[in-house]
Amino acid sequence: IPQEFTVALPLLQQIRAAGFEAYFVGGSVRDTILGLPIHDVDIATSAYPAEIKAIFERTVDTGIEHGTVMVLDHGEGYEITTFRTESGYQDFRRPDKVEFVRSLKEDLKRRDLTINALALAPDGTVIDMFSGLDDLKNKTIRAVGDPTERFFEDALRMMRTVRFASQLDFKIEPKTLQAIKANAHLLEKIAVERIQVEWIKLLLGKNVVQGLDAFLETELFKYCPQFATREQALRKIAKLPQLKLVDELECWALLAYVFELTPKQVRSFLKAWKTSNDISMEVQNVLSILEQATPDLDPLVCYHAKERATKAASHLLDILQLPLTGAKLLQTYTALPIKDKAQLALNGKDLIQTLGLKPGPGLGKILNTLEQKVVLGELANDKAVLLAQAEKLSKELN
Ligand code: ATP
Ligand code: MG
Structure with missing residues (x-):
């Protein structure tokens, strides 16, 4: 049992002592079973938000309308969410109404994928109502229940499915894949910011090629900003033999490069994807290096690009197999007599x-x-x- 759980365990026990149920749920349970490191632990409970606030001294209403209360404990914040069902989904995204319930089963049922619908009890037992453990073992991504229905409820789940295929190197179960193909257009209803999060996680995944193939095959790409006419370029990325990206900047710079964007187009592309503003300059700096990639690169180019963009460019030079190695670029940068006007x-x-x-x-x-x-x-x-x-x-x- 990872230490992130051990330190949060007293919280679960406190909730139980007050007469309610409490479990670890979501990604942290999945990743622990896979032996992967975990970031945030999510806690689900039968207690209503007001009841949670009565149990703990220090709480913050971070998402009270969704039933989430943050409990502060030894300098950490823990998100504790009341079991809930969702209904409505008139607009293919968030539900019309969230209803708090007392049953764990109801809560697990509204989750997207079987591997994300596991709960871990304080005594270490795993509650597995949708064969999520089997799917973890067989490396399968499968929607909970009827995939078409689930994607109608929330179209973002389709992006999450292809994201996990990349991130975990899992195969998408045929019916789930089929349902994405049939309903990819529903992605149009989803806020770009939410799509962006999944897209970047896809590109940073363990098996990007598999995730990209699914993203292309299902035609989800057609409903992403400025991708519809760029299928060939996206396929080119999937064919890069050493594709391994380490951060968001590398992702956007690689896309801008294969799309052959001018600086002005870079700005509008990133704006369409609603990325943070400061990444646009960085992407342009990376491109300035990639576009002049020869063994006798002008040192001024990497001087003006600065460290972060130079590092990203060094990875991309190797991935794209351009006529300047990443190592050589870093050498040029390191050898600069000064790194900044100051x-x-x-x-x-x-x-x-x-x-x-x-x-x-x-x-x-x-x-x-x-x-x-x-x-x-x-x-x-x-x-x-x-x-x-x-x-x-x-x-x-x-
Ligand atoms: P990550 O490791 O990237 O955080 P995660 O599975 O924890 O992955 P979160 O977005 O943190 O993803 O969501 C936590 C849990 O909430 C998921 O494991 C899943 O059970 C549920 N969930 C998240 N998004 C959805 C959604 N769109 N539809 C249904 N359930 C969802
Ligand atoms: Mg998570």
Whole structure:
């Protein structure tokens, strides 16, 4: 039993002592049985939110309308959610109404996949009402109950299915796969932000090729932003022999590269996917390296790209087998005499005080020239050297 459970166990026991049921549920149970590390432990209970709040001293209403109360304990927050059923689903996404119930079985029934519908009791027994354990053993992703019905209730579940096929390297059970093929268009109803989360997890998974194949075969891709006309490019990604991405930046940069996007298109593409704003610049920096990938790459390109983008580019160079190795790029970056303008041995203030220069574009120009020469190794990053050079440059400018 992982330590994340052991430390949360007293919470379950407290709920039980108050006369209610409480279990660990969801991804943490699945991952523990698979021997994988777990991140967040989810707790499900027969107690209603008000009853949970009466049991614990420190609670936060994080999702009270869904029945979730966060309990604070030894500096950790634990999400405790009341057993619930969902009904309605008029709009193929969230249910019209959430109903709290006292039965674990009802709660497990509304979960998406059999491997996600397991509960772990405080005594270590696993409650398995939909053969989730068999599916874990046989590496199978299967919807709980009738897949078509379940995807009608919430179309995001289709993306979650292909995401888990990649993340866990599991096969999708034929009826479940068939139901996705028949209903892929329902994905249009789902908020892009939620699709994005699953898409990135798919790309970061253990068997990306399998996840991508399912994503393409079921035509889910047609209902994702700016993917509909790019099937061939997406297939190209699935064929990359060394495909192994480590973070979100690498995912978006790889897509932008294979889609051959211009900087302007990168911005609109990422906007359509509702990514965070700051990733757009980083993606463009990665692309600037990939587009100039030759063994004699201009060091200024990776200097301007900065560390994070250079690292991402180094992985992508190898994945795309471009004519510059990732190792060589990192070597170039590591060898840069300075990594940032702030490391220049001379600044604008020095120029004004020592050489009596006036603030303005001329001064900026001199500093930029010095910076560039230092990065390229043409000048030592030494104050006296740089001052002498600056003096020369300012005379030339006048
Ligand atoms: P991860 O390891 O990525 O967190 P997870 O399975 O824990 O995977 P969560 O989004 O944290 O995914 O959800 C926790 C649990 O809630 C799931 O295991 C599943 O039982 C249930 N669940 C999540 N999303 C859905 C959904 N769209 N439909 C039905 N049940 C869901
Ligand atoms: Mg989770």
